[in-house]
Amino acid sequence: MTNLTDYLKQERNAAWREELRKSKKNKERTTIERIKMPEADPGERSRSYVEVNSGLTHEQAVGEASRCIDCANPTCISGCPVEINIPKFIKNIECGEFLKAAHTLKETNTLPAVCGRVCPQEKQCEASCFYTLKLKKDPVAIGYLERFAADYEQKSGNVSIPAVAESNGIKIGVIGSGPAGLAFAGDMAKFGYKVVVFEALHEIGGVLKYGIPEFRLPNNVVDVEIDSLKKMGVEFETNFIVGKTATIDDLREEGFKGFFTGSGAGLPRFMNIPGENLVGILSSNEYLTRVNLMGAATTGTDTPVMKGKKVAVVGGGNTAMDSVRTALRLGADKATIIYRRSEEEMPARVEEIKHAKEEGVEFLNLHNPVEYIGTEDGKVKQVRLQKMELGEPDESGRRRPQPIEGSEYIIDADTVVVSVGVSPNPLIPQSLPDLKVTSWGTIEVDPDTFQSSVPDIFAGGDIVRGGATVILAMGDGRKAAASMHNYLTSKANS
Amino acid sequence: MYKVVSKKFFSDNVVSLDIEAPRIAKARKAGHFVMIRVDEKGERIPLTISSADIEKGTVNLVVQTVGVTSKKLAELEAGDYVTDLVGPLGQATHVEKFGTVLACGGGVGVAPLLPIVEALKKAGNKVISVIAARSKDLIILEEQIKEYSDEVVVMTDDGSYGKKGLITEGMEEVINSEKVDQAVIIGPGIMMKFASMTTKKHNIPSIASLNTIMVDGTGMCGACRVTVAGKTRFVCVDGPEFDAHEVDFDEMLSRLQGYKDQEQKANDDYSCVATKKRK
Ligand SMILES: Cc1cc2nc3c(=O)[nH]c(=O)nc-3n(C[C@H](O)[C@H](O)[C@H](O)COP(=O)(O)OP(=O)(O)OC[C@H]3O[C@@H](n4cnc5c(N)ncnc54)[C@H](O)[C@@H]3O)c2cc1C
Numbered sequence A: 001m002t003n004l005t006d007y008l009k010q011e012r013n014a015a016w017r018e019e020l021r022k023s024k025k026n027k028e029r030t031t032i033e034r035i036k037m038p039e040a041d042p043g044e045r046s047r048s049y050v051e052v053n054s055g056l057t058h059e060q061a062v063g064e065a066s067r068c069i070d071c072a073n074p075t076c077i078s079g080c081p082v083e084i085n086i087p088k089f090i091k092n093i094e095c096g097e098f099l100k101a102a103h104t105l106k107e108t109n110t111l112p113a114v115c116g117r118v119c120p121q122e123k124q125c126e127a128s129c130f131y132t133l134k135l136k137k138d139p140v141a142i143g144y145l146e147r148f149a150a151d152y153e154q155k156s157g158n159v160s161i162p163a164v165a166e167s168n169g170i171k172i173g174v175i176g177s178g179p180a181g182l183a184f185a186g187d188m189a190k191f192g193y194k195v196v197v198f199e200a201l202h203e204i205g206g207v208l209k210y211g212i213p214e215f216r217l218p219n220n221v222v223d224v225e226i227d228s229l230k231k232m233g234v235e236f237e238t239n240f241i242v243g244k245t246a247t248i249d250d251l252r253e254e255g256f257k258g259f260f261t262g263s264g265a266g267l268p269r270f271m272n273i274p275g276e277n278l279v280g281i282l283s284s285n286e287y288l289t290r291v292n293l294m295g296a297a298t299t300g301t302d303t304p305v306m307k308g309k310k311v312a313v314v315g316g317g318n319t320a321m322d323s324v325r326t327a328l329r330l331g332a333d334k335a336t337i338i339y340r341r342s343e344e345e346m347p348a349r350v351e352e353i354k355h356a357k358e359e360g361v362e363f364l365n366l367h368n369p370v371e372y373i374g375t376e377d378g379k380v381k382q383v384r385l386q387k388m389e390l391g392e393p394d395e396s397g398r399r400r401p402q403p404i405e406g407s408e409y410i411i412d413a414d415t416v417v418v419s420v421g422v423s424p425n426p427l428i429p430q431s432l433p434d435l436k437v438t439s440w441g442t443i444e445v446d447p448d449t450f451q452s453s454v455p456d457i458f459a460g461g462d463i464v465r466g467g468a469t470v471i472l473a474m475g476d477g478r479k480a481a482a483s484m485h486n487y488l489t490s491k492a493n494s
Numbered sequence B: 001m002y003k004v005v006s007k008k009f010f011s012d013n014v015v016s017l018d019i020e021a022p023r024i025a026k027a028r029k030a031g032h033f034v035m036i037r038v039d040e041k042g043e044r045i046p047l048t049i050s051s052a053d054i055e056k057g058t059v060n061l062v063v064q065t066v067g068v069t070s071k072k073l074a075e076l077e078a079g080d081y082v083t084d085l086v087g088p089l090g091q092a093t094h095v096e097k098f099g100t101v102l103a104c105g106g107g108v109g110v111a112p113l114l115p116i117v118e119a120l121k122k123a124g125n126k127v128i129s130v131i132a133a134r135s136k137d138l139i140i141l142e143e144q145i146k147e148y149s150d151e152v153v154v155m156t157d158d159g160s161y162g163k164k165g166l167i168t169e170g171m172e173e174v175i176n177s178e179k180v181d182q183a184v185i186i187g188p189g190i191m192m193k194f195a196s197m198t199t200k201k202h203n204i205p206s207i208a209s210l211n212t213i214m215v216d217g218t219g220m221c222g223a224c225r226v227t228v229a230g231k232t233r234f235v236c237v238d239g240p241e242f243d244a245h246e247v248d249f250d251e252m253l254s255r256l257q258g259y260k261d262q263e264q265k266a267n268d269d270y271s272c273v274a275t276k277k278r279k
């Protein structure tokens, strides 16, 4: 993409950037140690819902920003799914222009305060930072800095509301209010469309609200972003299941000219092993929804939750880490991860694994449950485990776990959270027979335009990718908005 | 916010509410349910839509006061609002002309039975309904059920109304005097278990409408899972109706008890607060 390269070069040649580069020798920059994120004490935080990472101070942020040498060829950007102009925002932080840094982020990222907290930076931008690639040193803390700038803007009370084009009166429906839907809605509003977001649940935000816990992503951080969208004229209808409350056809009749499906991969998978339906065994979606969406841990709310003393969580992703750490906060004496591969293959963010360990979570890696054993009245009391070893790599490139014969043994557990993945939400595909879906149940779209087999329906996020990430969902939403805008414009002109 | 348009008590602890929800009223079919959250602190619970008025844009829900949420619902007056109402959810009842249908409703299960009885009757079936409860004051919707049934048998455990005996006794009586082609069973778990044993004995195809614990009602959590024909199914999206003879009722009954302790405590706390409020 030459445009991007040219744009980056131009920006890098700006006088203030040149001056800043000269102000400090690279040798000096590269000797600075990477900043450690200030964190709440593990003992205290594991019994409360305070946010674990407290965020960088101004001085810490400026110091960390000065490590970035503003490379001529910024490899970090190619590691970012939405190609944030990383050096530009970091250099803005270095010279104290925190609001400008936030604006730079928002050029390409609709939800920087969220992404700064939940992106797997160690696999993306930070993995392709000059420090990682060439110096074999700790990368610039791009994620911490992203969060810093975005938080600064949120706290400044000076959140910039993007300019919105004059209304073109065209109604667009968005199905689902997760990161894909929100990003799509924001961009379409900017183009001048009248956007209505339909959400099945009573809260807006998708996984950001019902899944990711408060100690990792406080709700108010998400709410600020939703407020901005409302100020841009985006309307939200909660308690509205497209395909049930009204069909796409009903909505077409009501004048909607295009739809974006960001309905996510919200269906929990189970393992179908004996005893899995015993009382006390639940999906991570159920566990986290009870606590995060329904406030089950707060006094005065009506929704109950299992407060197990010995909690086992099956899985190695972010959802498993969120569940096991929630178990501690609900008062578990013992909280254990059971994962069938080794730590190296864990899909969870590295930081979440580190935090879980600090908080006292036990890890039974290379283990897999094969059976649950219950009490007479049908409650789980034990898990039969099998030890695993790693064999040849499978299609995902990770080494395939294989059971070790005769290695089975039993551990006690009064609550088990199953967190072994999710499947696409089938509601929209089921209600639209013409919509092409893959054998996995994800919606088939053109990889460039995100248009589905039904021309007025576009789709993105987990409903297209299966369980993926916030940043990919958001990127999809933005690309789909651009191409739907193209599609509708060329249709109107033809 | 969804407005309560009217409210009436069927008995001391069974209340009927009409709530404004025009889209749901229009889209719903027999067998569908809604998820309701009374207030900001409330839990989400499923309730079957027992009838709807498209013109007025209302759905009718019949609630037995058992837990905190149903008590809160019963305390609402016309003009009050519930915070959230979403639907219609679940698969609609499969309605066709079977011939003679035995419709069995236990306790408050008569409310979800009503729209099904209506639909079956309208599809040209001969409908014989057996409705049962512990005692006379717990028999609900008898008049409405009568309207769409060719025959109604009322059973009470204590004999205070209709015939004395369990629902299964009333069912046997019908089955012995008439060829039944299909049965529909709705009520408390334990009643459904025994009622489906009865129809199984007589080889009568039967469906049961299950009332498991739910959180979202959209297939997202698996709280509602049951075993049917050896396979795990989600009641909120695959059901709520299943082949009664294939349902593992014992597992369902034990899963229904999952939050009993917490529910009991919440109930005590709520009664305590409510009593204080009244004083
Ligand atoms: C516990 C947990 C932790 C995670 N942690 C991370 C992390 O640290 N980093 C990261 O990058 N990713 C993480 N993920 C993954 C990430 O959250 C998802 O990839 C992302 O949210 C997908 O966004 P989406 O917009 O496609 O869908 P979702 O966020 O799933 O939103 C879909 C929304 O659509 C609604 N909906 C569905 N069907 C309908 C319908 N018919 N009508 C109306 N509304 C409908 C749903 O109710 C839901 O609110 C995590 C996921 C979970 C569950």
Ligand code: FES
Residues within 6 Å of the ligand: B213, B214, B215, B216, B217, B218, B219, B220, B221, B222, B223, B224, B225, B234, B235, B236, B237
């Ligand atoms: S209630 Fe959550 S999946 Fe059925």
